[in-house]
Amino acid sequence: MPLSGLTVLELGHSIAAPYAGLVLAERGAEVIKVERTGVGNPVRDWGPPYTDGIATPFAPSQSCRCYATAIHPPAWWQRLKALNSRAFANLGKFEPARS
Numbered sequence: 828m829p830l831s832g833l834t835v836l837e838l839g840h841s842i843a844a845p846y847a848g849l850v851l852a853e854r855g856a857e858v859i860k861v862e863r864t865g866v867g868n869p870v871r872d873w874g875p876p877y878t879d880g881i882a883t884p885f886a887p888s889q890s891c892r893c894y895a896t897a898i899h900p901p902a903w904w905q906r907l908k909a910l911n912s913r914a915f916a917n918l919g920k921f922e923p924a925r926s
Contacts, residue, residue: 828855834913836861837891839920847918848891858891859910 830851837848837860845860852858911917 831855833857833915834859835916835918836910836914837918839918841920844918844920845891851918852891856915859914860891861907861910 833851833856835848835851835856835858837844837858839845839848840862848858848860
């Protein structure tokens with residue numbers, strides 16, 4: 828596999844970052860997906876998309892190793908630094924901050 832031996836840290840949610848992680852994982856990269864404990868990626872709760880009345884399954888994290896953690900500083904930053912020290916690249920896509 829062309830990307831075997833590379834580790835990618837995926838910090839995003841929804842579709843963009845998880846899909847990119849899936850593509851990299853299918854080409855041999857070790858993708859570590861970081862999710863919030865008890866919440867995970869909202870895509871997991873979506874129903875299957877339909878094409879001409881036929882369900883088309885989409886599981887963007889199927890080839891990734893998932894790591895759930897509570898996102899509370901400072902413990903979060905220590906965990907993130909430890910995972911990031913192994914990573915060749917980071918993927919991210921987040922919602923804008925809400926006030």
